Amino acid sequence: MIGEMLENVFIRCYVIIKLNLYFILLTVMGLIVVGIGPAFLTINQLFTEHEWDYKKITWKNAWLTYKQNWKRGNALFGIYAGLSLFIGYNLYLSVQVQGILFLVIDFLLVFVLFCLFVTYSYSLVLHSRFDMGLANLIKLAFITFYSNFFMLVKLIFGIGIVLFITYKFPGLIMFATMALIQIICIFTAKQWVSIIEDKLAADGE
Template sequence: MVGKALETLFIKIWVIVKLNLFFWLFSCCGLLIAGIGPALKTVNELFIRHEFDYKEITLKEGWSLFKQNFNRGNLLFYAAIVVILLLAYNLFLSVQIQGLAFLMIDFLLVFAMIYGIVTYQYTLLLDSYYEIGLKNLLKLAFISTLSNFTNLLKIAIGISLILFVTWNFKGLILFGTVSMIQIWSFTATKSWRQTIDQRLELHA
């Protein structure tokens, strides 16, 4: 019993490490600037397809997905980056002004940044999980984020904890941080994806 539990644990750790190394490899193939977005999308798709079946997660399939995801992955990534940077710049300006009204604005901007990050995670997951057009993908991602505040909190808190642990153990940047964030987002939104599947079946 203990041996089986340890085997399962080691398999999960190996999948996390493997996906994270794939992420950095593919990101470097795009010279980081053009590689991070499609690499994130590729890691999502590999995990969604195979979960913890580590033998099925191959470099060959990952490279094929990376090439397929190149344009769309970059589009989604940089759209999210632009929105978050705009919010961050406004937050930078706002915190320099004192007053209750601006304090409330600060909180709203921080929440908007968190919302933007979680929405981006939803776009990655939904785009990897369903065959869907870009316009409908963005609509579904916004609806998904707003429809279940608990899931939003779960993703946000999970990402924060992973980043906190990474801050204390820098080696995770290479071996686990990115893949853990993607796997956690996948796990946290499982109930919502099941709800979407049920609604799609009703309208099929």
């Protein structure tokens, strides 16, 4: 029993490291700017399809998935990154000004940045599960953000732990951080994804 448990732990660690290294390699191969979006989509889709089956998570599958997701990955990342930069710049300007009104604006802009980060994460998960247009994907991601408060809390808590541990052990950026964040997003959204699938199945009958 202990041997089986240790084997499962080893397999999970191996999958996390493998996905994280694939993410870094694919990001670098895309010259970072146009590689990071497709790389995020790739590791998300690989884990969604195969979870802990490390034998099916291969470089060949990763590369094929990366090429298939290149256009959609860059479109998603470009939209969210552009909006985040715009909001971030306005937040930078806002914090320079004192006053209760601008303090409220600061908190509002921080919330919008947080909303963009979470909806981007949900967009990656939904893309890996459903075939839909870019506009509908983004709309569904925003709906997901407001769909379940406890799902959102679990996501924040999980990512917060990963970021805290990474802060203490920066080497995890190379071997685990990005993959762990994607895995947390996938697992926290599982129940919501099942609800959508049941709804689609009911509408299709």
